[in-house]
Amino acid sequence: MGVDELLDQAGNLKEALVDYASSPGFARRLSQALSDFSGLGSAAHDQWAEAVESLLYDPDQDGREPLLDRYLRTNKTIAPEERLVYEGWRERNVIGVFRVDARKGARLSLHNLIDEMDYPAYATVGAEAISVVQRGGYVMTRLVPIGDIWTISGTIRLFGPRDLPGVKTLAASLLKRFPTLVFNNPANVEQGRRIVGEHHTTFLNLFGAHIVSGTGADIIAAYRGFLNACNQASVAGDSEASALVTAAEQIAPDDSFPPDLAESDDVALYHHPQMGVSFLVCYGQVEGAYRTPPADAEDPAAELLRGYVEDKTVPGYVLEDLAAKYPDTVDAAYQAALSNPGFRWELDGAALLRRHRPNSGPGKDVPGVSPVPSSLIDEYRRLS
Known part of the structure; x- marks a missing residue:
């Protein structure tokens, strides 16, 4: 196609998406998106258009998928050539x-x-x-x-x-x-990976392992110590830069941590060599379910394990790490938690993670530091 034909096609495809996002079924989500854009100083019509754009391309505050993802998943009548265009819009x-x-x-x-x-x-x-x-x-x-x-x-x-x-x-x-x-x-991806790799070395030097556990208060203190260590490493030998470093308490104030983390007695701070830091509430109890498989799906340990599988904020590599740590009991843990006696982690684990984390995994994950x-x-x- 020439440029004019491509522009016509793009206009028609976008019109279909706007009609979809502004349909009555998404009125509540559109209203929430409008409130998010109301303070940005643009005219009312522009706010509406920006809210529709955000609905189409960005997850909402509750973590629900962008509407473009939903449109592609539920609309089986999209022509193959149009689906390719929409998929390009979703990815790029x-x-x-x-x-x-x-x-x-x-x-x-x-x-x-x-x-x-x-x-x-x-x-x-x-x-x-x-x-x-x-x-x-x-x-x-x-x-x-x-x-x-x-x-x-x-x-x-x-x-x-x-x-x-x-x-x-x-x-x-x-x-x-x-x-x-x-x-x-792509250059920023490589730079991000280099920075996270340096941070990973700092984490290992500081704690002696890629994961540290404790109470919420312990982990908040550990995280701030890690931030300070990273800052010190980044400005080593540069006295002028040292004066500009922000203290960890300012970067991560008390109110930046959710109450369930701060008040928990069971939290882990996990550092991945490419993805960076994760906070994991109830990690010790979930690890216990891998070590000693729950009796059945009603067992509280089984509920916690299912929660980790379904919670998109828990990285898939954390579950993979636990599976590798407990190879003799991982199958039994998932068989009980999922009420699936035929489940085998080696055969079924990757598909389970893809189902619950379709936007994550090899080739999709980006460094944890931007x-x-x-x-x-x-x-x-x-x-x-």
């Missing part, structure tokens, strides 16, 4: 704050301040709709791919060249809300 949509380097007709040359990549992007609604976009100015928008081009999805928030200080604040705020945005750039672009570091620190 890019929300960002962009510098406008050029405008020609319906085409914009954009540089993303967050992932530091360049995007040639087209407006599906035509050149006239973007005639007010200034070269040297800035826009906040979302881009989606079709064919070999990018198209603008949803609204464009405009900023002039003199708005750069506020634009940086907006970009840093967006990155703070969605830390994985930097990983659109590098911040140098141009946004000051604003990001201020927001922290």
